[in-house]
Amino acid sequence: MWPPQCPAALGAVARGIYTRRSTPADAGDGAAQVAEYFQDYITVAVFAAFGAVLVAVAVGAASLLRPSNPTATKSQTYECGIDPVGGGWSQTHVRYYIFALLFLVFDVEAVFIFPWAVQLETLGVFALVEMMVFVVILLAGLVYAIRKGVLEWES
Amino acid sequence: MSFGDWITEAQNIVFLVFAIAMLFASVVVVTSRNVVHAALMLVVALGGSAALFLMLGAEFVAWVVVLVYIGAVVVLFLFGIMITRAPTGRDTARLDHERRWPALLIAVATFATIATTTTLAFEDTEVAGEVVRTAQIGDLLFNRFVIPFEAVSFVLLAALIGGIVLARKDADE
Numbered sequence: 186m187w188p189p190q191c192p193a194a195l196g197a198v199a200r201g202i203y204t205r206r207s208t209p210a211d212a213g214d215g216a217a218q219v220a221e222y223f224q225d226y227i228t229v230a231v232f233a234a235f236g237a238v239l240v241a242v243a244v245g246a247a248s249l250l251r252p253s254n255p256t257a258t259k260s261q262t263y264e265c266g267i268d269p270v271g272g273g274w275s276q277t278h279v280r281y282y283i284f285a286l287l288f289l290v291f292d293v294e295a296v297f298i299f300p301w302a303v304q305l306e307t308l309g310v311f312a313l314v315e316m317m318v319f320v321v322i323l324l325a326g327l328v329y330a331i332r333k334g335v336l337e338w339e340s
Numbered sequence: 341m342s343f344g345d346w347i348t349e350a351q352n353i354v355f356l357v358f359a360i361a362m363l364f365a366s367v368v369v370v371t372s373r374n375v376v377h378a379a380l381m382l383v384v385a386l387g388g389s390a391a392l393f394l395m396l397g398a399e400f401v402a403w404v405v406v407l408v409y410i411g412a413v414v415v416l417f418l419f420g421i422m423i424t425r426a427p428t429g430r431d432t433a434r435l436d437h438e439r440r441w442p443a444l445l446i447a448v449a450t451f452a453t454i455a456t457t458t459t460l461a462f463e464d465t466e467v468a469g470e471v472v473r474t475a476q477i478g479d480l481l482f483n484r485f486v487i488p489f490e491a492v493s494f495v496l497l498a499a500l501i502g503g504i505v506l507a508r509k510d511a512d513e
Contacts, residue, residue, distance in 0.1 A: 206447065218473075219397065219470075219471050222397060222399070222471040224430040224499055226394060233446070233485065253418055255482075260348060276422070276424075277419075277422040277423055278423075279423055281419060281422075281423070281502065282423055282507055283503075283507050283508060285415060285416055285419040286378060286500075286503040286504070286507055287413045287500070287503075288372075288412070288415065289416065289503075290500045290503070291494050292408065292411050292412045293408065293412070293496055294406060294493075294496065295407060296403075296404055296407050296408060297481070297489070297492070299403065299474060300400060300475070300478030300481055300482075301472045301478055301482060302478075303473075303474050303475045303477030303478055304474075304475045304479055306480065307479075308478065308479070308482050308483070311482075312482040315482055315489065315490065316485060318490055318493070319489065319490060319492075319493045322490075322493040322494060323493055323496055323497060323500070324499055325497060326496070326497045326500035326501055327500075329501055329504065330500070330504055331502075333508065335504055335508055
């Protein structure tokens with residue numbers, strides 16, 4: 186079976202499974218919606234599986250075919266540049282923590298942008314203005330951070 | 341329903357795969373000798389819970405789990421580990437605790453309580469044909485709950501400024 190038809194075939198299987206399980210009362214629109222939902226995600230799963238298999242085959246075949254002759258220089262982390270000093274488990278500076286905190290807030294902002302983005306076409310200009318207000322209010326926080334010198338790299 | 345009937349349904353097999361993966365990852369989270377590996381296994385366990393939400397038709401909740409828990413909370417854990425301990429994660433002695441058996445007992449008791457309550461409350465009620473797409477959430481959020489949505493931005497702003505005030509030591513103070 187050629188890959189592009191694979192998701193559709195699996196989607197048909199999914200439709201079979203999930204329409205069979207739904208009760209007669211919502212057999213109409215609801216069942217079709219459920220089937221479409223699972224078909225969407227089975228497509229995603231099939232693509233992810235093909236991606237994983239592709240990488241595994243490429244890397245596995247390469248490790249079988251290539252000659253193995255490791256030297257100390259070849260197994261260094263960086264081929265060019267300054268030689269790394271110390272281990273990778275060393276302590277990180279505290280100043281990175283503030284970036285993690287900033288990231289946290291804008292991550293939650295992204296959570297609200299997702300439902301907005303998928304529905305923007307039907308919601309129209311009003312939703313665009315709403316999101317603008319939302320982002321501008323949060324940008325005030327970023328401006329505060331910059332004015333406080335939080336993002337400056339003091340050594 | 342016997343186990344033979346149960347296992348023949350496709351979604352039950354998928355559920356079983358995710359559940360076993362989550363169980364394995366959760367056990368590694370508490371038994372791992374490297375605290376960084378524990379945090380990374382927590383990602384696997386939380387990813388499994390996101391997958392279970394997807395299977396239940398709660399699309400938005402699943403992606404919020406991925407974004408907020410895997411994306412933000414675990415990042416915060418890793419930052420905390422990276423900042424506080426050197427050499428990071430290799431300190432096996434401090435990972436163990438003398439009260440591990442009472443802790444296990446309480447964990448199992450909590451699980452038993454939650455499992456019995458939910459099983460008794462819902463019994464064989466089927467959750468069928470209920471899928472909430474992210475687009476529906478978007479409709480609700482930007483038509484009906486406009487003011488609460490904008491209020492959220494102020495809450496986030498307060499959290500942002502509070503975090504900066506607490507985490508930063510002022511040079512001129």
